[in-house]
Amino acid sequence: MxxxxxxxxxxxxxxxxxxxxxxxxxxxxxxxxxxxxxxxxxxxxxxxxxxxxxxxxxxxxxxxxxxxxxxxxxxxxxxxxxxxxxxxxxxxxxxxxxxxxxxxxxxxxxxxxxxxxxxxxLTDAAGKDMLTGLLNRRGFTDVAAHTLRADATSAIALLDLDHFKAINDRFGHDEGDRVLTAFARRLEAGLRKGDSAARWGGEEFAILMPETDLEDATAIIERLRLLLSLDNISAADSPALTFSCGVTALQGYQSFDAALVKADQALYAAKRGGRDRVERRR
Incomplete structure (x- = not known):
């Protein structure tokens, strides 16, 4: 030197x-x-x-x-x-x-x-949920921004696991985490290749179905609900796990936030309607 x-x-x-x-x-x-x-x-x-x-x-x-x-x-x-x-x-x-x-x-x-x-x-940590491996809110929003086309009708769904708090209260949070992870795997397996799933927060999940009308999106969610009822992932001595869901359609990413509000309203309608059901909003 x-x-x-x-x-x-x-x-x-x-x-x-x-x-x-x-x-x-x-x-x-x-x-x-x-x-x-x-x-x-x-x-x-x-x-x-x-x-x-x-x-x-x-x-x-x-x-x-x-x-x-x-x-x-x-x-x-x-x-x-x-x-x-x-x-x-x-x-x-x-x-x-x-x-x-x-x-x-x-x-x-x-x-x-x-x-x-x-x-x-770092990218995975920023865009994925560490427990389930699904996208988190940020990752889901990024995917929506790159996927949604303004000239195509797409659909978004918000799912909430019914009575999930009772699982944590009765069996502990470790069992609750296991159920969340198992549900995430069922969710991924039941969706189509171009669909995206995310853990929206807690026991709430989101699904983005690009270029899918409201009727087809509802049919996809109903199939998921049926498959979950046939393949119970809860503890052996607890009721079968179910979910409530709200589905709505959207046109391009510019209507993403408004669609989330509609899907959330439909989700609460499903909860008020007795749970274990799918409600949709146009």
């Missing part, structure tokens, strides 16, 4: 030019010594000087081109590191040899992989 800092006054903003300057001086040292010797001897041999000068210039040009190519991996690694520092994802890092540049590229590749893993973990 001492020599590096000692030579910083030579092209302080360009490491490439500093390397080139050092090499230029080294390549021209023989011709400088030759010129000095000729002056001391008081004679000048052009037959020797001209070939030596030509060879020096050709060697200098070749050295500059070769050094520029040799420094290219370092410049590329520096650009990749800047991308990593900004939190971005980098493309495949070139594989180097068993030398200093190879070690540098290997280090960049490891840093890139570690950064990508952290970004994935």
């Amino acid at each position: 001492r020599f590096y800092h000692a030579t910083r006054w030579v092209f302080p903003r360009s490491y490439h030019l500093r390397i080139f300057a050092i090499c230029f001086g080294a390549v021209h040292l023989p011709i400088a010594v030759f010129c000095l010797a000729e002056l001391v001897l008081g004679q000048w041999d052009w037959a020797v000087f001209l070939p030596l000068l030509g060879a020096t210039l050709v060697g200098t040009g070749a050295a500059i081109v070769a050094l520029h190519a040799m420094l290219a991996p370092i410049a590329h690694a520096t650009d990749l590191l800047r991308t990593i520092q900004r939190g971005g994802r980098v493309p495949a890092v070139p594989v180097g040899g068993e030398d200093l540049v190879g070690e540098l590229l290997t280090g960049v590749a490891r840093a890139s992989a570690a950064t990508a893993a952290r970004i994935t973990t």
